[in-house]
Amino acid sequence: MKHFRLLLGFSLLATLLLTACGPSNNVRLLSPPPLDAAVLPAPNAPRVSVVTFADKRGDQTTLGVRRDKSAFVTGDDVAQWVSRALADELARNGLQVSYAATVAQARSGNPDYLVTGQLDEAWLREPSTTELSTGLRVNYVLANRQGRILHETLNSGQSRTGLPSGSAAENLLLETLRDLVKPMTRKIVQAIEAKK
Numbered sequence: 377m378k379h380f381r382l383l384l385g386f387s388l389l390a391t392l393l394l395t396a397c398g399p400s401n402n403v404r405l406l407s408p409p410p411l412d413a414a415v416l417p418a419p420n421a422p423r424v425s426v427v428t429f430a431d432k433r434g435d436q437t438t439l440g441v442r443r444d445k446s447a448f449v450t451g452d453d454v455a456q457w458v459s460r461a462l463a464d465e466l467a468r469n470g471l472q473v474s475y476a477a478t479v480a481q482a483r484s485g486n487p488d489y490l491v492t493g494q495l496d497e498a499w500l501r502e503p504s505t506t507e508l509s510t511g512l513r514v515n516y517v518l519a520n521r522q523g524r525i526l527h528e529t530l531n532s533g534q535s536r537t538g539l540p541s542g543s544a545a546e547n548l549l550l551e552t553l554r555d556l557v558k559p560m561t562r563k564i565v566q567a568i569e570a571k572k
Contacts, residue, residue: 400542403439403500405452406550408461408557417472422489422568425474425482426463429514430494431455440500448500448545455495458514461553462491465561471568489568490519496529500545508545509535510552518564526567532556 431454438447439454460475467473476482482490493516501509511533518526532555536548 401442401446401448403448403450403545403549405450405454405457406546407457408464408550408554417467417470421470421472423472423474423485423487424466424489424491424564424568425476425485425487426459426466426491427476427479427482427493429455429459429492429516432494432496433498439498440502442502443504448502454498458495458498458512458553458556459493461557462516462560465557466491466564469561469565471565488520489525489564491564492517492519497531500549502545505540507535507537508548509533510545510548512552512556514556514560516560518567520571525571526563528560528563530556530560 433454436454438449440448442448463473463475474482474485474487476485479490479492493514495512495514497511497513499511503509511531513529513531515529516527517524532552534548534552534555536544538544
Protein backbone atom coordinates (compact mmCIF):
# COMPACT_ATOMS: atom_id res chain seq x y z
CA MET A 377 0.00 0.00 0.00
CA LYS A 378 2.89 2.34 0.84
CA HIS A 379 4.41 1.75 -2.64
CA PHE A 380 1.05 2.43 -4.27
CA ARG A 381 0.73 5.81 -2.47
CA LEU A 382 4.29 6.68 -3.38
CA LEU A 383 3.67 5.77 -7.03
CA LEU A 384 0.43 7.75 -7.04
CA GLY A 385 2.24 10.75 -5.53
CA PHE A 386 4.95 10.61 -8.21
CA SER A 387 2.32 10.29 -10.91
CA LEU A 388 0.45 13.38 -9.67
CA LEU A 389 3.70 15.32 -9.34
CA ALA A 390 4.76 14.38 -12.89
CA THR A 391 1.36 15.45 -14.24
CA LEU A 392 1.58 18.79 -12.45
CA LEU A 393 5.11 19.38 -13.72
CA LEU A 394 4.15 18.52 -17.30
CA THR A 395 1.18 20.85 -17.11
CA ALA A 396 3.27 23.67 -15.65
CA CYS A 397 5.91 23.32 -18.38
CA GLY A 398 3.42 23.38 -21.22
CA PRO A 399 2.76 26.34 -23.48
CA SER A 400 1.02 29.33 -21.96
CA ASN A 401 -2.20 30.72 -23.38
CA ASN A 402 -0.34 33.82 -24.59
CA VAL A 403 1.84 32.91 -27.58
CA ARG A 404 4.54 35.16 -29.05
CA LEU A 405 4.89 35.08 -32.81
CA LEU A 406 8.61 34.59 -33.41
CA SER A 407 10.16 36.05 -36.53
CA PRO A 408 12.76 34.28 -38.65
CA PRO A 409 16.33 35.47 -37.98
CA PRO A 410 17.02 39.01 -39.22
CA LEU A 411 18.55 39.56 -42.63
CA ASP A 412 22.27 39.00 -42.81
CA ALA A 413 24.08 42.21 -43.80
CA ALA A 414 25.99 40.13 -46.37
CA VAL A 415 22.75 39.60 -48.35
CA LEU A 416 22.57 42.61 -50.64
CA PRO A 417 20.33 42.90 -53.70
CA ALA A 418 21.98 43.26 -57.08
CA PRO A 419 21.94 46.89 -58.30
CA ASN A 420 19.54 45.97 -61.11
CA ALA A 421 17.39 43.60 -59.01
CA PRO A 422 13.63 44.07 -59.44
CA ARG A 423 11.94 46.29 -56.86
CA VAL A 424 9.15 44.50 -55.02
CA SER A 425 6.79 45.99 -52.46
CA VAL A 426 4.99 43.66 -50.04
CA VAL A 427 1.77 45.09 -48.61
CA THR A 428 0.57 43.96 -45.19
CA PHE A 429 -1.84 41.10 -45.80
CA ALA A 430 -5.48 41.55 -44.82
CA ASP A 431 -6.56 39.39 -41.88
CA LYS A 432 -9.66 37.52 -43.08
CA ARG A 433 -9.84 34.98 -40.24
CA GLY A 434 -13.31 34.53 -38.76
CA ASP A 435 -12.00 35.12 -35.23
CA GLN A 436 -9.05 37.50 -35.10
CA THR A 437 -8.91 37.52 -31.29
CA THR A 438 -7.62 33.96 -30.82
CA LEU A 439 -5.15 31.57 -32.41
CA GLY A 440 -6.86 28.37 -31.35
CA VAL A 441 -7.85 26.12 -28.50
CA ARG A 442 -5.98 24.37 -25.72
CA ARG A 443 -6.95 20.94 -24.46
CA ASP A 444 -8.76 22.59 -21.50
CA LYS A 445 -10.87 24.57 -24.03
CA SER A 446 -9.21 27.88 -23.13
CA ALA A 447 -7.94 30.02 -26.00
CA PHE A 448 -4.47 30.53 -27.39
CA VAL A 449 -4.04 34.29 -27.92
CA THR A 450 -1.27 36.59 -29.11
CA GLY A 451 -0.52 40.26 -28.72
CA ASP A 452 1.12 40.28 -32.15
CA ASP A 453 -0.48 41.13 -35.50
CA VAL A 454 -0.71 37.74 -37.22
CA ALA A 455 -1.19 39.01 -40.80
CA GLN A 456 1.72 41.42 -40.39
CA TRP A 457 3.86 38.57 -39.01
CA VAL A 458 3.24 36.54 -42.19
CA SER A 459 3.70 39.40 -44.68
CA ARG A 460 6.89 40.72 -43.01
CA ALA A 461 8.36 37.20 -43.08
CA LEU A 462 7.59 37.04 -46.82
CA ALA A 463 9.27 40.43 -47.40
CA ASP A 464 12.38 39.29 -45.52
CA GLU A 465 12.54 36.01 -47.45
CA LEU A 466 12.20 37.83 -50.79
CA ALA A 467 15.08 40.12 -49.74
CA ARG A 468 17.16 37.04 -48.86
CA ASN A 469 16.63 35.95 -52.47
CA GLY A 470 18.29 39.07 -53.86
CA LEU A 471 15.29 41.29 -54.62
CA GLN A 472 15.04 44.96 -53.62
CA VAL A 473 12.15 44.75 -51.17
CA SER A 474 10.10 47.39 -49.41
CA TYR A 475 7.27 46.82 -46.96
CA ALA A 476 4.11 48.91 -46.96
CA ALA A 477 1.02 49.15 -44.78
CA THR A 478 -1.30 49.93 -47.72
CA VAL A 479 -1.42 49.53 -51.49
CA ALA A 480 -1.35 53.32 -51.91
CA GLN A 481 1.80 53.57 -49.82
CA ALA A 482 3.39 50.74 -51.82
CA ARG A 483 2.51 52.35 -55.17
CA SER A 484 3.99 55.68 -54.09
CA GLY A 485 7.42 54.02 -54.23
CA ASN A 486 6.80 52.97 -57.84
CA PRO A 487 7.90 49.33 -57.43
CA ASP A 488 8.26 46.96 -60.37
CA TYR A 489 6.12 44.37 -58.58
CA LEU A 490 3.47 44.42 -55.86
CA VAL A 491 2.59 41.51 -53.55
CA THR A 492 -0.78 41.68 -51.81
CA GLY A 493 -2.71 38.98 -50.02
CA GLN A 494 -4.93 37.86 -47.25
CA LEU A 495 -4.52 35.57 -44.29
CA ASP A 496 -7.39 33.07 -44.33
CA GLU A 497 -6.28 30.78 -41.50
CA ALA A 498 -3.81 30.82 -38.62
CA TRP A 499 -4.45 28.31 -35.86
CA LEU A 500 -2.78 26.45 -33.03
CA ARG A 501 -4.33 23.45 -31.25
CA GLU A 502 -3.30 21.35 -28.31
CA PRO A 503 -5.10 17.99 -28.71
CA SER A 504 -3.25 16.47 -25.74
CA THR A 505 -0.59 17.29 -23.15
CA THR A 506 2.14 16.11 -25.50
CA GLU A 507 0.75 17.16 -28.91
CA LEU A 508 0.50 20.48 -30.73
CA SER A 509 -0.64 21.21 -34.27
CA THR A 510 -0.64 24.38 -36.36
CA GLY A 511 -1.97 25.61 -39.68
CA LEU A 512 -1.62 28.67 -41.91
CA ARG A 513 -3.37 29.52 -45.18
CA VAL A 514 -2.85 32.60 -47.32
CA ASN A 515 -4.20 33.79 -50.63
CA TYR A 516 -1.72 36.08 -52.40
CA VAL A 517 -1.33 38.01 -55.65
CA LEU A 518 1.82 39.13 -57.48
CA ALA A 519 1.27 41.95 -59.97
CA ASN A 520 3.43 44.17 -62.14
CA ARG A 521 2.44 47.52 -63.66
CA GLN A 522 0.44 45.75 -66.41
CA GLY A 523 -1.60 43.57 -64.05
CA ARG A 524 -1.77 40.31 -62.17
CA ILE A 525 0.94 37.72 -62.86
CA LEU A 526 0.37 35.13 -60.17
CA HIS A 527 -2.57 34.36 -57.89
CA GLU A 528 -2.48 31.40 -55.55
CA THR A 529 -3.56 29.96 -52.22
CA LEU A 530 -0.90 28.23 -50.11
CA ASN A 531 -1.27 26.12 -46.96
CA SER A 532 1.19 24.99 -44.34
CA GLY A 533 0.56 22.80 -41.31
CA GLN A 534 2.50 20.79 -38.79
CA SER A 535 2.02 18.55 -35.78
CA ARG A 536 4.51 17.72 -33.10
CA THR A 537 4.47 15.20 -30.28
CA GLY A 538 6.87 15.47 -27.38
CA LEU A 539 7.41 16.74 -23.89
CA PRO A 540 5.56 20.02 -23.39
CA SER A 541 7.59 23.20 -23.02
CA GLY A 542 6.87 26.89 -22.90
CA SER A 543 8.49 27.51 -26.29
CA ALA A 544 7.01 24.51 -28.14
CA ALA A 545 4.01 26.39 -29.53
CA GLU A 546 6.09 29.41 -30.58
CA ASN A 547 8.71 27.28 -32.32
CA LEU A 548 6.11 25.15 -34.09
CA LEU A 549 4.34 28.27 -35.39
CA LEU A 550 7.68 29.64 -36.64
CA GLU A 551 8.42 26.38 -38.51
CA THR A 552 4.94 26.46 -40.04
CA LEU A 553 5.54 30.07 -41.13
CA ARG A 554 8.84 29.11 -42.78
CA ASP A 555 7.14 26.20 -44.58
CA LEU A 556 4.60 28.67 -45.95
CA VAL A 557 6.90 31.55 -46.87
CA LYS A 558 9.71 29.61 -48.59
CA PRO A 559 7.57 28.08 -51.39
CA MET A 560 5.67 31.37 -51.78
CA THR A 561 8.99 33.18 -52.25
CA ARG A 562 10.23 30.57 -54.71
CA LYS A 563 7.09 30.95 -56.85
CA ILE A 564 7.24 34.75 -56.76
CA VAL A 565 10.93 34.78 -57.73
CA GLN A 566 10.26 32.30 -60.58
CA ALA A 567 7.38 34.44 -61.87
CA ILE A 568 9.54 37.56 -61.78
CA GLU A 569 12.42 35.76 -63.52
CA ALA A 570 10.04 34.61 -66.26
CA LYS A 571 9.14 38.26 -66.95
CA LYS A 572 12.75 39.37 -67.55
